[in-house]
């Protein structure tokens with residue numbers, strides 16, 4: 549599609565584009581909204597620079613694309629339930645558990661969201677990039693015999709996979725684990741899904757939360773998942789974004805996974821709104 553309202557500049561071979569000539573402080577007219585949505589569908593993750601928007605403006609922008617999600621356990625920004633605050637003093641203290649592994653947000657729920665809109669409020673002077681992987685291309689680049697193997701399989705997604713043994717062994721650890729488990733019990737997703745808007749097939753796995761494949765022996769499941777995790781780690785399927793203050797990334801959470809590179813030693817604060825979509829398989 550050609551664009552007349554915005555400028556779209558791809559940043560990598562597999563996915564990702566910078567969107568320019570738009571001011572997100574202003575409410576979007578229908579034509580601009582349609583072009584941004586199209587840019588998202590075509591590029592899977594889109595980036596904006598120098599967007600000094602308020603929390604309310606971020607919420608307004610998000611609502612243009614659908615209803616917003618309220619997170620079951622990540623703390624919200626004071627006074628703004630729709631915005632989650634991801635704050636870390638250093639990469640080591642990254643509050644999102646193990647965000648430096650490939651994952652789709654909320655894949656451990658029955659209806660993972662359509663999109664996320666992440667704004668950089670405070671960035672380290674270096675490090676802290678985010679990477680995305682194109683899961684449609686990940687599916688396309690599997691061999692034909694492997695496509696046949698994964699076609700009929702489903703895998704369990706379980707947020708408690710992020711718990712580490714030392715957490716479980718400390719006082720209150722098991723209770724916290726059980727609380728998380730009962731609040732968001734594991735859910736089953738097909739390994740191959742179809743994007744509801746583009747119709748493309750995609751490989752749906754999360755290194756962070758996918759625990760095992762239904763119906764396989766444990767050693768079969770471990771071997772297959774290990775191969776699929778290596779497959780989505782192919783650098784040719786990725787793009788990488790360097791954050792500046794007031795940068796925004798908006799990703800299609802149905803056909804991308806992301807990875808927060810934990811190589812920074814200074815405070816970092818990001819605000820995210822999450823857009824709900826339809827359930828898809």
Ligand SMILES: [Fe+2]
Pocket residue numbers: 647651652653806
């Ligand atoms: Fe994430």
